[in-house]
Amino acid sequence: MTAVFVLPGYLRSFAEGRREVAVEIDGRTVGDALRALFEKCPGARDRILSEDGRIRQHVNVFVGDESIRFLGGLEAEVPSGTRITILPAVSGG
Amino acid sequence: METRHVSVTDGDLLLMVGTMKGAFLVRSSPDRKRWDWGGPYFPGHAVYAMAFDGHDGSRRVFAAPESMHFGSLIRWTDDFGKTWTNPEAANVRFPEGSGSSLKRIWQIEVGGIERLWTLYCGVEPAALFESNDGGENWSLVRGLYEHPHREKWQPGGGGLCLHTVLTDGLANGRMLVAISTGGVYVSDDAGQSWRASNQGVRAEFLPDKHPEFGQCVHKVARAAGSDSRLYLQNHWGLYRSDDAGQSWSDIANGVPSDFGFPMVAHPHDADTAFIVPLESDGFRVTPEAKLRVYRTRDGGNSWQPMTRGLPQKEALETVLRDGMTSDRLDPAGVYFGTRSGKLFASTDEGDSWRLLRDGLPPIVCLKVAMVGEPKAPRARQAPERTKARKRRPAARAIKRKGRVARKAGRRK
Numbered sequence: 383m384t385a386v387f388v389l390p391g392y393l394r395s396f397a398e399g400r401r402e403v404a405v406e407i408d409g410r411t412v413g414d415a416l417r418a419l420f421e422k423c424p425g426a427r428d429r430i431l432s433e434d435g436r437i438r439q440h441v442n443v444f445v446g447d448e449s450i451r452f453l454g455g456l457e458a459e460v461p462s463g464t465r466i467t468i469l470p471a472v473s474g475g
Numbered sequence: 476m477e478t479r480h481v482s483v484t485d486g487d488l489l490l491m492v493g494t495m496k497g498a499f500l501v502r503s504s505p506d507r508k509r510w511d512w513g514g515p516y517f518p519g520h521a522v523y524a525m526a527f528d529g530h531d532g533s534r535r536v537f538a539a540p541e542s543m544h545f546g547s548l549i550r551w552t553d554d555f556g557k558t559w560t561n562p563e564a565a566n567v568r569f570p571e572g573s574g575s576s577l578k579r580i581w582q583i584e585v586g587g588i589e590r591l592w593t594l595y596c597g598v599e600p601a602a603l604f605e606s607n608d609g610g611e612n613w614s615l616v617r618g619l620y621e622h623p624h625r626e627k628w629q630p631g632g633g634g635l636c637l638h639t640v641l642t643d644g645l646a647n648g649r650m651l652v653a654i655s656t657g658g659v660y661v662s663d664d665a666g667q668s669w670r671a672s673n674q675g676v677r678a679e680f681l682p683d684k685h686p687e688f689g690q691c692v693h694k695v696a697r698a699a700g701s702d703s704r705l706y707l708q709n710h711w712g713l714y715r716s717d718d719a720g721q722s723w724s725d726i727a728n729g730v731p732s733d734f735g736f737p738m739v740a741h742p743h744d745a746d747t748a749f750i751v752p753l754e755s756d757g758f759r760v761t762p763e764a765k766l767r768v769y770r771t772r773d774g775g776n777s778w779q780p781m782t783r784g785l786p787q788k789e790a791l792e793t794v795l796r797d798g799m800t801s802d803r804l805d806p807a808g809v810y811f812g813t814r815s816g817k818l819f820a821s822t823d824e825g826d827s828w829r830l831l832r833d834g835l836p837p838i839v840c841l842k843v844a845m846v847g848e849p850k851a852p853r854a855r856q857a858p859e860r861t862k863a864r865k866r867r868p869a870a871r872a873i874k875r876k877g878r879v880a881r882k883a884g885r886r887k
Contacts, residue, residue, distance in 0.1 A: 470545075
């Protein structure tokens with residue numbers, strides 16, 4: 383199964399400057415897809431997940447147009463070929 | 476905004492300014508008349524901790540930029556900001572299964588003469604990390620993390636943070652940390668075991684005003700040339716210890732308020748220290764809308780307001796716990812930054828002040844270092860050390876290890 387990650391500017395330095403990173407997923411969930419992304423872009427891992435393995439509070443992950451917060455979090459299913467977008471949340475001052 | 480860089484040479488003073496939206500490196504020659512500004516580094520990131528390591532010819536500046544979105548880690552530069560490391564993996568992290576995750580790095584402490592080549596950092600949630608390879612790898616100091624008191628520590632207004640780490644010059648190689656709110660903890664065995672050390676420090680916000688631990692300590696500073704004298708700014712309370720933290724005496728004599736955040740000890744005179752009182756915990760601004768640094772010359776028996784050059788009306792300012800520092804020159808320079816983004820400097824030990832810069836983001840960290848060999852300060856009447864400094868047996872081995880690791884780090 384495949385997916386394409388769309389990365390925010392801040393994370394592109396860990397993906398050789400690319401905005402999009404295609405991955406082969408061994409599994410069917412967002413967690414599986416992220417593992418595949420981290421194999422290609424190890425520097426993205428600690429920026430997206432905290433050390434307890436959770437998505438950072440102010441990072442949003444979308445499968446298609448839907449936030450995974452409403453789809454089951456890291457267990458959300460990823461249809462093959464889906465675009466997974468990572469965006470910093472609107473927050474701060 | 477374009478990032479500018481400064482050219483720093485040996486003998487310069489380096490001011491490290493951490494703000495809520497980036498860091499700055501500011502240099503001056505020892506006359507401290509003209510300051511050149513480099514930065515902003517890490518624009519958009521809060522930088523609560525910075526440090527300079529000048530051991531063994533090193534010229535390394537550490538910073539802990541924190542992205543609200545992407546977390547925090549320790550980065551460093553060996554060329555005064557032109558290039559910074561950016562490790563792929565977060566270098567300060569709680570071990571798997573600990574149940575904790577890093578929120579903020581509050582303090583970076585370069586081990587003193589008794590702990591050459593060791594670095595410490597204090598973090599939120601309250602914990603201490605240690606590095607023995609120049610900052611590349613960090614490990615949790617478990618003796619403190621597994622302390623039975625830990626589960627009862629409570630977050631203060633700034634979160635549950637370990638914000639003060641003192642490693643240099645205390646008697647018997649003692650280490651001291653301060654936690655808000657947890658209080659002061661000391662270790663006499665290089666961090667293996669810790670004990671609460673808050674006798675005499677009150678906790679105004681608890682039913683028991685003098686508990687063993689749980690105080691909201693805001694800052695602790697070691698007095699110059701003394702291995703036993705400490706000054707402490709508490710969440711309500713000013714204290715001095717003359718027994719390396721075993722007990723604390725109230726020294727809030729003649730101050731408009733004993734609430735405040737920073738506590739800075741004079742670099743050469745054990746009887747001199749600086750504070751910036753705030754009105755109250757509910758209204759954390761300078762009393763009477765006057766920006767005043769208070770200085771003691773007699774170990775806290777009395778305090779005098781230092782006002783020349785500081786605004787004395789309509790100045791509702793706040794100086795945070797790491798927002799004030801002093802250099803090691805003679806006369807000593809004292810510097811502080813406000814939440815409103817003003818940076819003030821005094822080159823005459825607080826007698827007069829000059830606004831170095833206005834319009835910065837809120838200043839949360841201010842450190843100063845002499846780059847290269849400092850000029851020897853004129854001797855003052857600082858008490859002599861009661862015991863000779865004793866280097867740990869393993870110091871040479873650690874020094875060698877550190878050198879190798881640092882060289883490897885520089886090659887990256």
